[in-house]
Amino acid sequence: MNNNHVLAFIKKNTMVIALVLVVIFFSVSTGGKILYAQNINNLISQNGYVFVLAAGMLLCILTGGNIDLSVGSVVCFTMGIGALILKAGLPTPAAALAMLAVGLLVGMFQGFWIAWVSVPPFIATLAGMYAFRGLSNVILGGYSVGVGNETYLKVFGGGADCYVPDFFHGTGLNITCMAVGIIVAVLVLVSTLRSHMVRSKMGIATHAAADFARTVIICALILWIAYKLAQYKGIPSVLIWIALVLLVYGYITQYTSLGRYFYAVGGNEKATRLSGVNTNFVYFRAYANMGLLAGFAGVLMLARAGHAEPTYGVGYEMDAIAACFIGGASAYGGVGKITGVIIGAALMGVINQGMSIMGISANYQSAVKGIVLLVAVLVDVLSKKEKA
Amino acid sequence: MANILLEMKSITKTFPGVKALDNVNLQVEEGEIHALVGENGAGKSTLMNVLSGIYPYGTYEGDIVYNGEICKFNTIKDSEGKGIVIIHQELALVPEMSIGENMYLGNERGSKARIDWNTTYAEADKYLKMVGLTESSKVLVKEIGTGKQQLVEIAKALAKHAKLLILDEPTSSLNEEDSRALLDLMLGFKEQGMTMIIITHKLNEVSYVADKITVIRDGSTIETIDNANHDIDEDRIIKGMVGRELTNRFPKRENVPIGDVNLEVEHWTVHHPLYPERIVVNDVSMYVRKGEVVGIYGLMGAGRTELAMSIFGQSYGILTAGTLRMNGQEVKLKKSAEDAIKHKIAYVTEDRKGNGLILSQSIKVNTSLANLDSLATNMIIDKDKEYQVAEEYREKLRTKTPSVEQLVGNLSGGNQQKVLLAKWMFAEPDVLILDEPTRGIDVGAKYEIYCIINDLAAAGKSVIMISSELPEVLAMSDRIYIMNASRIVGEMAASEATQENIMATILRSGRGD
Numbered sequence: 001m002n003n004n005h006v007l008a009f010i011k012k013n014t015m016v017i018a019l020v021l022v023v024i025f026f027s028v029s030t031g032g033k034i035l036y037a038q039n040i041n042n043l044i045s046q047n048g049y050v051f052v053l054a055a056g057m058l059l060c061i062l063t064g065g066n067i068d069l070s071v072g073s074v075v076c077f078t079m080g081i082g083a084l085i086l087k088a089g090l091p092t093p094a095a096a097l098a099m100l101a102v103g104l105l106v107g108m109f110q111g112f113w114i115a116w117v118s119v120p121p122f123i124a125t126l127a128g129m130y131a132f133r134g135l136s137n138v139i140l141g142g143y144s145v146g147v148g149n150e151t152y153l154k155v156f157g158g159g160a161d162c163y164v165p166d167f168f169h170g171t172g173l174n175i176t177c178m179a180v181g182i183i184v185a186v187l188v189l190v191s192t193l194r195s196h197m198v199r200s201k202m203g204i205a206t207h208a209a210a211d212f213a214r215t216v217i218i219c220a221l222i223l224w225i226a227y228k229l230a231q232y233k234g235i236p237s238v239l240i241w242i243a244l245v246l247l248v249y250g251y252i253t254q255y256t257s258l259g260r261y262f263y264a265v266g267g268n269e270k271a272t273r274l275s276g277v278n279t280n281f282v283y284f285r286a287y288a289n290m291g292l293l294a295g296f297a298g299v300l301m302l303a304r305a306g307h308a309e310p311t312y313g314v315g316y317e318m319d320a321i322a323a324c325f326i327g328g329a330s331a332y333g334g335v336g337k338i339t340g341v342i343i344g345a346a347l348m349g350v351i352n353q354g355m356s357i358m359g360i361s362a363n364y365q366s367a368v369k370g371i372v373l374l375v376a377v378l379v380d381v382l383s384k385k386e387k388a
Numbered sequence: 389m390a391n392i393l394l395e396m397k398s399i400t401k402t403f404p405g406v407k408a409l410d411n412v413n414l415q416v417e418e419g420e421i422h423a424l425v426g427e428n429g430a431g432k433s434t435l436m437n438v439l440s441g442i443y444p445y446g447t448y449e450g451d452i453v454y455n456g457e458i459c460k461f462n463t464i465k466d467s468e469g470k471g472i473v474i475i476h477q478e479l480a481l482v483p484e485m486s487i488g489e490n491m492y493l494g495n496e497r498g499s500k501a502r503i504d505w506n507t508t509y510a511e512a513d514k515y516l517k518m519v520g521l522t523e524s525s526k527v528l529v530k531e532i533g534t535g536k537q538q539l540v541e542i543a544k545a546l547a548k549h550a551k552l553l554i555l556d557e558p559t560s561s562l563n564e565e566d567s568r569a570l571l572d573l574m575l576g577f578k579e580q581g582m583t584m585i586i587i588t589h590k591l592n593e594v595s596y597v598a599d600k601i602t603v604i605r606d607g608s609t610i611e612t613i614d615n616a617n618h619d620i621d622e623d624r625i626i627k628g629m630v631g632r633e634l635t636n637r638f639p640k641r642e643n644v645p646i647g648d649v650n651l652e653v654e655h656w657t658v659h660h661p662l663y664p665e666r667i668v669v670n671d672v673s674m675y676v677r678k679g680e681v682v683g684i685y686g687l688m689g690a691g692r693t694e695l696a697m698s699i700f701g702q703s704y705g706i707l708t709a710g711t712l713r714m715n716g717q718e719v720k721l722k723k724s725a726e727d728a729i730k731h732k733i734a735y736v737t738e739d740r741k742g743n744g745l746i747l748s749q750s751i752k753v754n755t756s757l758a759n760l761d762s763l764a765t766n767m768i769i770d771k772d773k774e775y776q777v778a779e780e781y782r783e784k785l786r787t788k789t790p791s792v793e794q795l796v797g798n799l800s801g802g803n804q805q806k807v808l809l810a811k812w813m814f815a816e817p818d819v820l821i822l823d824e825p826t827r828g829i830d831v832g833a834k835y836e837i838y839c840i841i842n843d844l845a846a847a848g849k850s851v852i853m854i855s856s857e858l859p860e861v862l863a864m865s866d867r868i869y870i871m872n873a874s875r876i877v878g879e880m881a882a883s884e885a886t887q888e889n890i891m892a893t894i895l896r897s898g899r900g901d
Contacts, residue, residue, distance in 0.1 A: 129768045203773050256767045264757055265748030274735065274743055275701055275811070276726035277756040334748045 009156060014379050017329060017342045022347060026354030033357050034350070037232035040225065045157065045304065047349040048238045049075070049297040053320035054327075054341045055249040056293035059286045061324050062253075062262040064333035067284075068290045070110060070128030071297075071317035077132040078103050083145040083308035092152040099302075106132065107291015108284070115284035117197030125287075129317075139308040140207065146307040155227065157238030158303030164235040174234035181226020185219040201373040238300060245296065252337035262286060266333025321337040322369065326376040347372070393583050394472075394552060399438055399450035405744075408434045409448070415599075416419045416552070421574060421584045423598035425591070427629055427802075427830035431607040432587050437552055440466040440474045454552075454886030471551030475541045481529045487524035488512035491544040496550045515516045515543040516725060519573060535566030542573070547738035553577070554585045559593060560828055563688040563856065571597050586831040589828065591622040603628035630832050638863035639835065641842040646866065647678030649716070650850040651699075651733070656710035658698040668694040668705055670874040676819065676850040681841060683865030685890060691874040692854045693738060696821045701728030714819075729758060734817035736808055738824035738854070740801075744808045751776040751789060751807050756797050758815040781810035784897025785840060809840060815878075820844060821852045826860065838864060858887050874896045 010017065033039065070101050075342055078099040085095040110128050113119040123125045147153065154162050166173035196208065229235055231379045253259035264272040266283045273279045297316070302308055327344025329336030350371060354366045394416040401409040402519040409431045424432050438448050441461030452459045454470060461467045464474075467847040481490045488509045497511065498504030510527035519539045523532060529540065531605055531663060538558060545553055555574075559567035564806050567590075572585055594601055596617060601624065602611040609778050610628050613620065626637075635712050652675035660666040669691050676682045686692045697704035699712065712719050714731060719728050728735070730883045737743040755778040756763055789799060796807055805825065810819060819873040822841070827832040841864060844851055855861050861868055870878035870893050877897035880889070 004882060198772055202772055202776060204772060204779075255771065256770055257764045257769055258767050260753070260757075260769065263749060264746055267748045268742075268744075270743045271737075271746055272757070274700075274725050274737065276724070276729040277757075278724070278726065303673070330748075334746065 005260060010110055015326060015340065015347065015376065018376075019347045019350065021345055022350055024356070026357070030354060030357045032369050034354050037228045039353060039357070040228045041232050041236060043134075043346075043349050044242070045237050046353070047345060048157070048242050048304070049316060050319045050323055050345045050349065051242045051298065051342065052245050052293055052297045053316055054323035054345050055245055055338060056290040057247070057317075057320040057338055058253070058324050058329060058338065058341050059262050060121070061321070061331075062266045062285050062330045062333055062336055064089050065282055065331045066114075067124040067125070067317070067321050068110070068128075068287060069122065069317050070106070070132060071125075071294050071320060072313040072315055073112050073129045073132035074103060074106050074212065074291060074294040074313075075298045075301060075316055076136040077139070078084070078104070078295045078314035079305075079308040079312055080136045080140045080145070081309070082298060082302045083147055084139065084154060084261060086147050087145055088367060092149060092155060095100065095149075095152060096156070096299050096321045099299050100292060103295020103298065104288060104292040107294070110291065111284040111287030114287055115280040115282075121283075121287070123203065130345045133310075140308060140310050141157045144307050144309045147302060153303050154236065156300055156303030157236055157241065158306055158314070162237045162303075163179070163233045164237060164240070166234055168229075168232055169322040172231075173182060174230040174232075177230040177234040178226055180235060181223050181230070184226075185222045188219055188222070227381065238304070241296075241300060245293070258285070263334055266330075266335075268334075319348065322373045326373060328380060330380075331377070344376075390417040390419065392416070393455060394439075395453040396435070396439065397451045397453065397850060398645060399435065399448055399452075399517050401434055401443060401448040406742050408607055409438070412450075412604065412607070412609050412725070414602055414609065415551065415612070416583060416585060416671050416770065419581050419599050421578055421601040423599060423601045424585055424587045425589075425594060425625060425629060426604035427832060430604045430629075430830075432604055433556065434585065434607075435604070436556065436585070437472060437899055440472060440554070441463055443890035445615055451741055461647055468548050471704060473552070474550050474553070474554040475545055475558060477557040478560075479537050479541060480535070481537055482542060482798070483530035486525065486526050486528055487532075487540050487543075490529055490540065491515065491525070495548060510895055511547065512543070515546045516540070517842065518546060519543045520569070525633045535562050535569070538562060538566070538570060539573070539660075542570075544590075550582070552583045552585070555586075556587045557589065557828070558586065558870070559588065561688075562756055565687070567593065567622070580740040589830065591625050594625060595620045595622065599790070601625060605629060605631060625659075626831050629830070636837065637831065639842055641681075642846060643847050644679045646680045647848065648676045649674050650678045650714065652713045653699060654711050654713075656695070656712075657708050658694060658705040658710075659708055660704050665707060668874055669698060671709075672871075672876050673784055674869055674876060674879075676846050678818075678850055679845050680866045681851045683852055683861040683868040684852060684871055685858065685861045686856070686871030687858060687894070690871040692871050693875075695871070696735055696823055696852070696854060699728075700821065701725045701734070703728075729815055729817070732818040733815070733821070734758070734812040734819070734845065735821045736823060736825060737811050738803055738827060740808050744811075745796050745804060745898055749796060750809075751782065751792040751796055753793055754807050754812055755781055755792070755810050758811050765838065777814060778810075781814060784809055786836060789847075802829040802836075805829055805833065806840075807836060809837070815845070817849070819852070820851045821854070823854045823855065825853065826855070849857050858890065862887070862890075884899065 006346045057068060057071070060068050065312065076252060081102050082099040085098055106128065110124050111126045114121050130312045166174045192211060196211070253262065261272065261282045263279050264277065265279050269279055305312065323344040324336060324341055325331065326347055327336065327340030327342070327345070329340065348369060351368060352365055355368065392415055396412065396414040399409050400407070412431070412435055414435070426432050438442050438548065440454060441464050445460035451835050454472065455508060458741045460471065482493070491512045492508050496503050497507040508523050516523065516525055517544050521539050521543065523536065529537060529727055531726065533544070558570055560784045562570065571593055577584065595615060597762070600617055601613040601620070603613070613625070654673045656669060656672040658669035660668050671845040672695055684692050694704050698707055701721050703725050712721065719731055721731060738845055741747065752774060757772050760769065763770050763777065775792065782789065782792055787803050787805060787810070790840045796804060799807065826837050841851055841853065853864060862882065867881060869876050870890055872894045878893035
């Protein structure tokens with residue numbers, strides 16, 4: 001009996017355990033360097049786009065294992081547009097909104113073909129991948145276009161000093177950062193408590209011990225990251241944007257009917273349509289939204305890179321897809337969570353960074369990423385097979 | 389005493405946490421037809437999977453003795469090599485391939501480098517003749533009907549030189565005529581010395597073909613009943629299956645006052661969605677009153693499902709003529725299930741796995757899906773309330789599950805059907821169209837479903853029950869429509885209806901097309 005519990009726990013949290021093991025491995029092999037404050041900071045800034053894109057990709061995958069191959073090209077295209085708008089002297093909000101709008105339009109365009117004309121998503125977005133790569137070249141004229149707008153760079157977390165300023169001027173430790181960490185942890189704790197109170201009042205069975213254990217671990221993790229970031233320069237502004245995206249999409253997928261329908265369509269499209277859901281519109285929303293988030297990733301990447309180039313964004317779609325699958329999304333649709341995506345993206349980020357610190361060449365890094373993806377999906381497939 | 393061909397001795401198979409088979413014994417004599425009966429989840433399929441090597445030797449306890457020797461099968465190929473061939477409930481044919489290609493799929497004639505198509509088709513034709521099919525083996529599988537596809541499956545098994553043929557629910561998707569033909573074919577094979585095991589829920593078939601009947605309940609063999617004279621009483625089998633005497637297979641409905649006409653269609657005509665020249669529902673007029681259960685009886689392919697789905701927001705086909713009235717008012721439904729649900733019509737599909745449930749989601753999520761808006765404000769779902777609703781219906785319908793968080797895919801057929809009913813009851817319809825509500829579920833669960841139907845009628849709902857089981861239609865309906873070849877060919881009050889006059893009505897109307 002006890003054995004079964006342990007097994008069930010391992011199965012349910014395979015990727016969390018893998019993440020912990022990988023972190024331990026790199027802590028040893030890099031002599032603890034990977035846990036330096038600066039490296040944790042870089043992990044977040046460098047992988048920001050993966051988190052954002054994977055959140056959108058998850059919705060596409062949920063609808064039935066469908067992917068969006070055009071993401072990298074669309075990111076590049078919106079970066080180009082943003083760079084040109086900023087170069088023309090227009091202010092930051094204009095540029096950012098224009099990039100989001102372009103992304104959304106591209107997504108709606110592809111979504112239209114997929115949802116109402118039944119073009120297979122793979123092909124519709126493959127077309128987009130070629131088309132928008134080409135158009136990026138066209139609008140940028142093949143050149144790199146720099147961004148000189150300081151506000152833009154600061155707000156979206158590029159450059160050297162893009163951190164939330166410390167209002168308390170702590171020395172050695174960023175007090176604002178620490179305070180935010182504590183507040184977030186307390187909020188998580190309070191919301192768990194509240195949901196427990198509501199549930200026990202309504203007579204719904206709860207797993208109090210397991211829930212609280214998890215909450216405590218999450219709070220500890222939040223505090224630890226806050227502490228690490230506080231030791232360096234504080235909260236990178238890009239972290240705020242990532243957190244916002246993940247919170248919003250985590251909420252949409254778990255708490256709204258909008259989100260529920262992505263799971264339903266992926267689980268059984270016919271049954272969902274006969275339940276009175278407009279399933280075409282669900283597909284459309286998934287791809288329109290992917291475009292929007294590709295636009296947003298473009299906003300963040302333009303700030304980080306400081307300029308737009310026609311070759312940027314290559315392979316981003318694959319990183320996002322990999323993060324989803326490593327994070328437990330089903331290749332057949334209907335199963336997957338934002339929390340999983342966070343773990344998946346973090347796992348890839350840690351592996352990348354760990355190997356970089358160890359001085360392993362990028363070629364090997366790619367090979368290792370491939371192996372990790374295969375193993376992750378293998379674990380998923382095998383654990384399902386045993387059940388059947 | 390005939391030779392014992394197969395003996396399964398104290399087979400025990402455990403899955404993590406569950407004992408699926410507990411000390412099961414099965415003896416099959418050479419040349420007999422042996423029926424295996426039991427409720428859903430009793431372990432019949434698991435037992436057959438053990439026999440055919442799907443669960444390899446070593447993953448179960450006990451011995452399989454076949455032809456006097458102990459068998460250690462590791463794969464299906466091993467068991468097929470010995471002549472044990474299983475035909476699964478779900479047809480495993482590739483629609484785009486020819487009959488011949490299908491029959492020798494994985495068992496190709498010729499050498500490894502080159503398939504010998506001449507031999508393939510010549511041999512395939514030979515076996516097709518044996519099962520009474522006149523089609524050429526070069527015809528594509530998608531071009532023949534389900535009844536014939538089932539025969540192709542049998543021909544495929546024969547091509548593997550089967551000595552022991554296992555048929556898992558071979559008639560579940562066949563109409564009565566095709567079923568009878570298949571059973572007669574089995575009897576013909578028996579004459580030629582073939583041994584067969586049949587798994588089925590249809591007890592009249594059991595008594596017709598089986599020489600011996602083994603009853604399995606909760607993973608154990610209960611008894612083996614002799615049926616050499618083919619005259620066993622169905623209630624006798626049911627007693628073994630459910631472990632108690634079911635005095636009445638159909639619960640009585642209290643005298644429910646029948647109210648005004650709730651839903652009415654007139655001159656309803658629907659064409660096939662892909663071949664618009666084909667008429668699938670032809671000038672149908674019918675109505676259902678409040679508190680009434682109306683049965684629609686017809687053979688498979690008579691147009692019953694097409695009628696129901698076209699009423700449900702034109703979810704099937706192209707509507708070319710007809711009016712729909714609810715409470716006397718004409719209603720023009722948009723071409724969407726959403727609009728039908730808004731007008732308080734619900735359609736409970738006959739195909740619960742394909743069209744009804746999301747197997748990868750929990751009971752809770754499935755229950756709320758058709759009426760999620762009622763649980764949400766501004767698209768934000770009240771998850772605690774959702775849980776309560778699911779729990780409420782679990783209790784009301786007595787769904788057997790540890791919790792409503794359980795995935796629907798893990799439930800037995802009867803319990804899945806209850807979840808499907810719960811989903812549509814929660815949509816709070818006034819008119820409920822139930823399409824084959826008891827297909828493929830066991831006697832005990834059927835009884836509970838009938839009780840639910842009675843409760844719905846008592847609550848003043850209108851129930852339209854489509855079924856191809858005559859006893860069920862006769863016992864449960866207030867009024868019966870008879871459908872044949874896309875038309876309604878008769879209507880009678882349940883009090884006047886008998887099996888004979890319903891069948892006579894169908895025969896009189898001719899088979900049509």
